[in-house]
Amino acid sequence: MRPTPADPDAWNAYLAEGNATQARKRVAADVLLRDAAGRVLLVNPTYKPGWDLPGGMAEANEPPEQTVVRELREELGLEVTLCGLLVVDWVAPHGPWDDEIAFIFEGGTLDMTEELRPHDEELSEARFVALDKARELLRERMRDRLDAAVRAADEGRPVYLHDGWAGW
Template identity: 40%
Template sequence: MSSHLPEDQLRAFIGSLPTRRLASAAIIRDENGRVLLVEPNYKDGWTLPGGTTEAGEDPRTGCFREVLEEVGLQLPAGRLLLVAHGISQGIWGDSVSFLYDGGQIPSDTTITVQEEELLGYAWVAPQDLGDYLPGRVADRIRAAIECIADGTTAEVGPLH
């Protein structure tokens, strides 16, 4: 596709466009419906397995690459469950997060925690997610679990 603008003007225009960080994570459940959470060593609190999508990588591929790296699970790339928008998130700016279905695995499955980034993991019942995560994040995960049950996809945000 060609542009009607000279290349220097096109580059300036593209450089003026807003940017958003992309992240993706997996909702991995056990036979009791509990959700796998991981505890990063580089920030306080807990999160889902997943992470930042790298340049040239789509969010689904990034999600399941991160799951393999972080917890040693090679899972089939499940469907998109939820898209969450973060707007004006301080130094992080704007972001889009994608939550994917990581499927159900037995709770006794070997989890190999990536020691460079993680302190540990926990299986957490959906009603207890608020004990580990900020309320809005716990709500997003519960909404994604509802999407698994009813076959829908949700979009939430923006958060300010």
Template identity: 45%
Template sequence: MTHPGFEDDVRAEGAPEREFHTGVAGRLPRKTVAGGALFRDEAGLILFLEPTYKPTLEIPGGNSEAEESPLRTCRREVREELGLDLPVGRALVVDWVPASGPWHDKIVFVFDGGVLDAATIARITPDPGEVRAFGFLPLADAADRLRPSMARRLAAAQLALESGEALYTEFGRPVHAPY
């Protein structure tokens, strides 16, 4: 779901800019984009998923599909992984992740999923193809089951919740102005 007026915004932008040098657009690097949600329970514990396809814990979310915004990605992945259409709030963190092995570098957005009450938690129906289990843990207790960059990214997201301001991070480490 795009915002109201999105199609009008696209039309108002006009025709795509022409290339000054033919073929330059095709030679530009491509980045992977992802969106995830930081959900908490009423005690402030973080919702973690145990994926079926990797050994580390994750938060609900995933990689964007073609022409999909990070927010739309997050909402779609939450719906797919948890079986619920939950609201997703403001951006907490925008994190750059360097390339690693076969994976391109990536821009990861962490959005505020808010606090889930007991009734909502009881309705979570994980997709068995993607999620082996889920649970709520303090970040410190989950840290040994997270990639170090994810632990740093989630710590930054918690800082953003406390401060009310989104953070830009690189590999999970906050970068402070001036850049």
């Protein structure tokens, strides 16, 4: 016999059992942050090849928008206020990785008077680059997300991608 909400302890145990068998998704959260000249902030991670947008992987039960704020604080010493959601991308399993949900948030314009320096060993470099140069430096998957984020910012509405593709 299935428990009911009339028995809260049994009901919660029943729900916890169901929760434990459901799929878990990895969550990545990045930010589109530009300077006054319109250049895009990129970071160079030490733990993988190529450049990336600033951000990272969510911790257990951490909302994606808090992930971005935490990662920028930890890795660059920046305090940012997000201005909205730009991209949600479902990323198919690839290599050893299960699927993930990747977010890009709008970070607005950062008025920097000094050079950005990484604050931990996860990054070797951080710099603002022209959009065309950013496209050259990013891997294809992130380049597609960046293009979608810029389009979403220009159009004022978020974009959903299916493995980097908007035409699903």
